[in-house]
Amino acid sequence: MKILSISPYLPSEKTGHAGAQYIFRNLIALSKDHTVRSIFFANNSELAYLEDFKKNNIDYDYIIMHRNQFSLQKLFFGLSVFLRSQKNNSPFMIEKYNQKKMKKLISATVSSFKPDIVHIEYNYMHHYVQSNSKVPFILTEHDITTKVKERLHNEVNSSSTLKNYKIWKSTEPNIIKKFDAFITLTEEDKDYIKDWNLPKCYVIPPQYHIPKINTIKSEQLTLCFVGSFNRQPNEMALEKLIEIFPLIREYHSNVVLKIAGKFLSNYLLNKINNIDGIKYLGFVEKIDEMIAECTLFVAPIQVGAGLKMKIPHSLSVGTPVITTAIGAEGIPIGEDEGLWVEDSDDNFINKCVDLLKRPEKLNNISEKCIKAIDNLFDSNRIKEKLEKVYSIVMSDNNSGS
Numbered sequence: 001m002k003i004l005s006i007s008p009y010l011p012s013e014k015t016g017h018a019g020a021q022y023i024f025r026n027l028i029a030l031s032k033d034h035t036v037r038s039i040f041f042a043n044n045s046e047l048a049y050l051e052d053f054k055k056n057n058i059d060y061d062y063i064i065m066h067r068n069q070f071s072l073q074k075l076f077f078g079l080s081v082f083l084r085s086q087k088n089n090s091p092f093m094i095e096k097y098n099q100k101k102m103k104k105l106i107s108a109t110v111s112s113f114k115p116d117i118v119h120i121e122y123n124y125m126h127h128y129v130q131s132n133s134k135v136p137f138i139l140t141e142h143d144i145t146t147k148v149k150e151r152l153h154n155e156v157n158s159s160s161t162l163k164n165y166k167i168w169k170s171t172e173p174n175i176i177k178k179f180d181a182f183i184t185l186t187e188e189d190k191d192y193i194k195d196w197n198l199p200k201c202y203v204i205p206p207q208y209h210i211p212k213i214n215t216i217k218s219e220q221l222t223l224c225f226v227g228s229f230n231r232q233p234n235e236m237a238l239e240k241l242i243e244i245f246p247l248i249r250e251y252h253s254n255v256v257l258k259i260a261g262k263f264l265s266n267y268l269l270n271k272i273n274n275i276d277g278i279k280y281l282g283f284v285e286k287i288d289e290m291i292a293e294c295t296l297f298v299a300p301i302q303v304g305a306g307l308k309m310k311i312p313h314s315l316s317v318g319t320p321v322i323t324t325a326i327g328a329e330g331i332p333i334g335e336d337e338g339l340w341v342e343d344s345d346d347n348f349i350n351k352c353v354d355l356l357k358r359p360e361k362l363n364n365i366s367e368k369c370i371k372a373i374d375n376l377f378d379s380n381r382i383k384e385k386l387e388k389v390y391s392i393v394m395s396d397n398n399s400g401s
Contacts, residue, residue, distance in 0.1 A: 001034040001390060004115035006106060008097050008122050010042040010062065012049040016262055016283055017228060018309040019142055022206045023121050024052075029207065029383040031058050037113055039106060041065040041097070061109065063102050091145075091167055093124040103128060110135060117390050126175045136397040138389070139175075139182040143306030144189045146172045151303040151326070152232065173198065181393045185307040186330030192305070200396075202389045205307055205330060207382035208316050210374050215292040215317075217363050221255040221356050223248075224294040224319075226287065226310050230263035233304040238264075240300040242271050242278070244349050249277055251353045258294065260284040292317040295359050300348055301327035315339065316373040318366030322352055332376070338362075338369035 009017055011024035030036050038053065042062045053060045066074040085095040106128045110118070118137045120128060123145060129137045146168045153161035173196045176182050181200045184190045190201050225241055227234030238259065245257050257278045264280060272278045284290050291297060297314035301323060307330040314321050320338035333339040340355070342348040355362060 001117070001387075002113065002115045003030060003034055003036045003390070004109065004113060004118045005036065005038045006118065006120045006125060006128055007038065007040040008125055010040050010046045010049060011038060012046070012052060014049050014052075015046060016287075018313075019121070022142070022309065025207050025209070025379070026382070026386060027058055028056055029379050030386065031056050033387075037061075037109065037115070039102075039109060041102070061105060063099065063105060065099075089167065091124070091164070091171065094126075094171070097124050098127045106130075117394055119390075120179070123172060123175050126178055129178045131178070134397075136180040136393045137178070138393055139179040141176070141182055141184050141189065141306075143304065144172070144184070144192050145305075147189065147192050147305040148233070148303060151305070155236070155303055180397055181389065183389065186305075188329045189305055200393075202385075204382060204385045204389065205377055206309060206312075207379045208312055208373055208377040209379060210316050210370055211288045213288050213292055213317065215289045217295065217359075217366075218293045221252055221359060222258060222294040223255060223296050223298045223352070224258040224260070224291055224314075225298055226259075226284075226291065226313075227261045228263055229261050229265065229268070233301060234261070235265070235268065236303060237299060237301045238268060239271075240302065240345075241298060242268070242275060244300070244345055245278060246275060247349050248352050248356075252356050255356060257298075258290065260287060260290060288317050291319050294319050295362055296352065296355060297321040298352060299323040299327045300345075305329070307331065311339070312373050312377060315369040316377075318369050320355075320362050320365055320369060322348065322355070324348075333372045336365075336368065337372040338365045 005027060007023050009020040011027055012020050013024055027036055027038055036058050038058055038060045040062050042064060044064060050060065081092060081096045085092045110130060110133060115135055118135055120137060121140050122142055123139065149165040149168045153165045176198050179199055181202065183202050183204050185205055187203050190203050225238060229235055229238065249255055255277060258281060259278065260281045262283045269280060272280050291314050297319050299311060299321060301308060304326055308327050311321055311323055311327055311331055315338055322340045322342060324343050325341055328339060328341045331339065340351055342351050
């Protein structure tokens with residue numbers, strides 16, 4: 001099978017971007033039995049990661065996009081995208097990734113590579129569906145954006161959040177209808193859009209590799225949270241953590257909260273610096289080891305959709321998790337396997353305080369955490385699901401032509 005993958009991000013384990021990791025793992029798994037080609041947008045600073053494609057015999061091509069770094073070029077580009085989105089009453093991200101160079105590259109690649117199927121990652125890459133092509137196109141909805149925007153509006157309740165929600169509610173169904181089929185990461189996301197009259201939907205969660213690490217749990221009580229803080233759900237979760245952590249510390253005066261991830265704003269950094277016991281580590285290259293050393297991963301996630309990959313990531317290295325119902329979507333794991341769900345602030349704090357009284361219990365449950373993730377997100381099982389979906393979509397496309 002010849003598979004063409006199209007992504008807004010350079011697929012890699014090393015960028016610190018959960019979506020990029022998700023895509024890369026699928027490409028690596030599929031490349032063992034199929035011919036895979038990847039096209040994506042990339043920063044100049046990310047090009048060193050291309051070596052991993054060469055090692056795995058995956059062909060690739062890319063368009064440079066200046067992201068997450070200040071420059072006049074980026075400033076003018078952002079302004080032009082903003083004006084276009086206002087003119088078209090279209091979401092900013094959709095206009096941002098609508099680029100002529102990418103359309104030309106994809107068109108040329110489809111003609112020369114002649115894929116059996118084209119797999120597009122993220123709904124804001126929908127511009128690259130070729131409606132006149134005989135090749136089937138499928139989409140991965142990493143999260144249902146309308147669902148994210150609805151939850152954000154319910155949380156913030158402003159005119160701007162309401163406008164964003166309405167725009168996506170009218171836009172997203174039409175995006176998905178351009179595809180022959182699409183994938184969600186959770187049953188909850190699939191259920192949210194059950195009345196949208198869409199193409200066939202398949203649920204395929206991300207795959208996880210259980211890392212081989214020999215980290216010993218720290219004797220100090222340590223909470224942790226990880227995220228890219230240019231994403232609003234992570235910012236909001238961190239703000240909530242900053243709010244409740246001093247209340248946890250009233251009961252455990254020696255507990256430490258470690259925060260890891262890029263793009264933290266000066267506003268949040270200043271707040272952190274004024275609270276005893278919080279350590280901001282920035283981007284942590286050996287993130288598995290850092291999480292594995294901690295007593296408990298705390299994720300009071302208030303908005304979002306899809307599968308929050310930080311949760312199974314923590315469990316996969318043996319660190320139990322407290323999160324919310326939104327944070328636990330798509331992860332059918334219970335307290336016996338190291339996942340606690342608490343939605344109110346008081347219950348979240350009380351559960352955290354209670355578990356920190358019994359660190360030996362959390363240490364003893366580590367193996368169950370790892371085993372549960374290994375069972376649910378096994379690489380071979382996910383690969384087989386992808387192959388099955390590809391085969392069905394290709395067959396349906398051939399029978400309809």
